[in-house]
Amino acid sequence: MKPSYVMGIDIGSLSAKGVLLADGQLRAQFLRGALFSASASIDAVVDGLCRQAKLPRQAVEAFCLTGYGRFQAPFEALEKSEIACHALGAWTCDTALRSVIDIGGQDSKVIALDERGGVLDFAMNEKCAAGTGRALELLAKALGVEVEQLGPLALGQRSSWRKLLVDWALGLFPQVFVDRALGLFPQVFVDRALGLFPQVFVDRALGLFPQGCWGSAGAGERIRISSRCSLYMELDVLQLRREGVAREAIAEAIVEAVVERVLSLASRVPLQQPLCLSGGVAKNAGVVAALERQLGYAPTPLAFDPQLLGALGAAHFAARSLRHD
Amino acid sequence: MIDVVCDAGARYVKLALARPGETVRVLSAHAQDAVDLSLFAQRALSALNPGRLEAVRFYRLEEDLAERPSLLARVRAVSPLRRWAPMQQLESKAVWLKCLSLLDQEALLLDAGALRCRVFERLQGGTKLRVVENERCTAGGGRFVELMTQTLGVGLEDLDLTVSAATKPALLSSPCPVFAESEVVSLLNAGSQREDVLAGVVNDVVDKLLALLGRAQLGQRPVYLVGGLGRWQCIRSRLEQQGIRLLEELLDPLFVPCVAGLMQVQQRRQWARIEV
Numbered sequence: 001m002k003p004s005y006v007m008g009i010d011i012g013s014l015s016a017k018g019v020l021l022a023d024g025q026l027r028a029q030f031l032r033g034a035l036f037s038a039s040a041s042i043d044a045v046v047d048g049l050c051r052q053a054k055l056p057r058q059a060v061e062a063f064c065l066t067g068y069g070r071f072q073a074p075f076e077a078l079e080k081s082e083i084a085c086h087a088l089g090a091w092t093c094d095t096a097l098r099s100v101i102d103i104g105g106q107d108s109k110v111i112a113l114d115e116r117g118g119v120l121d122f123a124m125n126e127k128c129a130a131g132t133g134r135a136l137e138l139l140a141k142a143l144g145v146e147v148e149q150l151g152p153l154a155l156g157q158r159s160s161w162r163k164l165l166v167d168w169a170l171g172l173f174p175q176v177f178v179d180r181a182l183g184l185f186p187q188v189f190v191d192r193a194l195g196l197f198p199q200v201f202v203d204r205a206l207g208l209f210p211q212g213c214w215g216s217a218g219a220g221e222r223i224r225i226s227s228r229c230s231l232y233m234e235l236d237v238l239q240l241r242r243e244g245v246a247r248e249a250i251a252e253a254i255v256e257a258v259v260e261r262v263l264s265l266a267s268r269v270p271l272q273q274p275l276c277l278s279g280g281v282a283k284n285a286g287v288v289a290a291l292e293r294q295l296g297y298a299p300t301p302l303a304f305d306p307q308l309l310g311a312l313g314a315a316h317f318a319a320r321s322l323r324h325d
Numbered sequence: 326m327i328d329v330v331c332d333a334g335a336r337y338v339k340l341a342l343a344r345p346g347e348t349v350r351v352l353s354a355h356a357q358d359a360v361d362l363s364l365f366a367q368r369a370l371s372a373l374n375p376g377r378l379e380a381v382r383f384y385r386l387e388e389d390l391a392e393r394p395s396l397l398a399r400v401r402a403v404s405p406l407r408r409w410a411p412m413q414q415l416e417s418k419a420v421w422l423k424c425l426s427l428l429d430q431e432a433l434l435l436d437a438g439a440l441r442c443r444v445f446e447r448l449q450g451g452t453k454l455r456v457v458e459n460e461r462c463t464a465g466g467g468r469f470v471e472l473m474t475q476t477l478g479v480g481l482e483d484l485d486l487t488v489s490a491a492t493k494p495a496l497l498s499s500p501c502p503v504f505a506e507s508e509v510v511s512l513l514n515a516g517s518q519r520e521d522v523l524a525g526v527v528n529d530v531v532d533k534l535l536a537l538l539g540r541a542q543l544g545q546r547p548v549y550l551v552g553g554l555g556r557w558q559c560i561r562s563r564l565e566q567q568g569i570r571l572l573e574e575l576l577d578p579l580f581v582p583c584v585a586g587l588m589q590v591q592q593r594r595q596w597a598r599i600e601v
Contacts, residue, residue: 013506013507036510036513036514037514038514068507072514106503106504106507127462127501128462128501129501129502129503129504132503134503134506135503138503142357144357228461229461229462229463229501229502230502230503231335231440231463231466231468231469231502232440232463234335234440234468235335235440238335238356238357238360241360242333242360242361242362244361
């Protein structure tokens, strides 16, 4: 007997994803960057999956589309919301899950699940994209690194032995001594000294010391950036770079701010354990670590690509639609 | 003695430099290319003033003055191996008051920058400053326009030309720059022309500026527009179409704060003549 093939397709703002199931079992999965039009992305995903599975398109019995591009299907297909698809996709990987945090390209959602993978409640960002993958991309660019490098950079900050040393030293050195020392050193002496120091010496000295070797805050020190608008966050990153703060410290501050923004949604939908992450940002190790720190417990790891959970859920909806028929 | 004033914005770092009484020279660099402000200032100074031994006073415009520099900053300031000559802080409030003092008594100052848009008004005979600004969202700023031009594949330098070719400006509804990117792509997919979409972006930005001016209770008063957005004719025209009485540009709007800062430190009493 021929297996029953169904396809789930998730067209996001930054990427297009697809999953092909044969009799409910994973047969192929596909991921690519989003094309200029949603219908072109859908076609590309269908072609990619059929090529991988060596199937003609006609062999697929049902399609289900999700994501912001789901309304532009060039063929007949079931349409489901991303929230329902991420919920079902995560639940099919682990039926014990009760919450999903989905961080996508332009939106982030907190979803509460029932015991059958249905949506009990959800909250998503409506007005501001500060807690999303696109914000991470913009901030990585402002930091002068690729978005893939942000996670390792932020983790590098955490594991730095220098942080431990700085924390320890700060504990031993009360602020009052610093204040007293400053009070003994009036600004006027600094100004006078500067007047005696001609420009040409500064230029020569600058030539001897490469930019960045005198960072004012090194790896290991904790800093914060605001989590308001992603463009204001971009400015904060630039200001920190201007102050010579180490990239690792800024990277950590970026992921902390983005996670803070995402978790602000949890005030509307309380999170219940076990919880998993979905969406492309879930692959960022720095974000996962920051979430773990802010939540106080680790998200449940899934044996499936978190970026494809929406497509997986869509494929299961397609399979359910066949059973109902 | 030469004075250098640095205005480090979100997209551009601007410098104004002059000896007292001389013509002010200005230059700018993209913020990503001038992360180290002092190094940028030093290089600019060396290029404009090659091989000359001259004392320099550096100033940087700051929103809030730190009460006292940190111990590290002070040690750095006197170290011969310092990375930069220390920059003195120049409070931007004083600079905006200086700008306003050079305008008509009743005029408002609209600073439309990359992220921040602010309206300044003089109160109590010019001794106090009232500020109305966009605090949470950057949708009306220049960076928003820049992101949209990037999404549309139009060079920022072609903004005026492209917008002038628009016949039916599109309507945008997304307040967030990131969401607006998707909306712009959707509009293009739906068959809108790039110039119409860009004109829609400009209209959206101008609407945000108008809302800000409304919050500042503009009334019939004239407005002096400064900041990066003030450089675009399409923005100025749209504001005028909406009934805003814009004062004539006295100098490149991008450089107004740092030139005014220089005038403040040199106590100049008239708008400076500048060379770009």
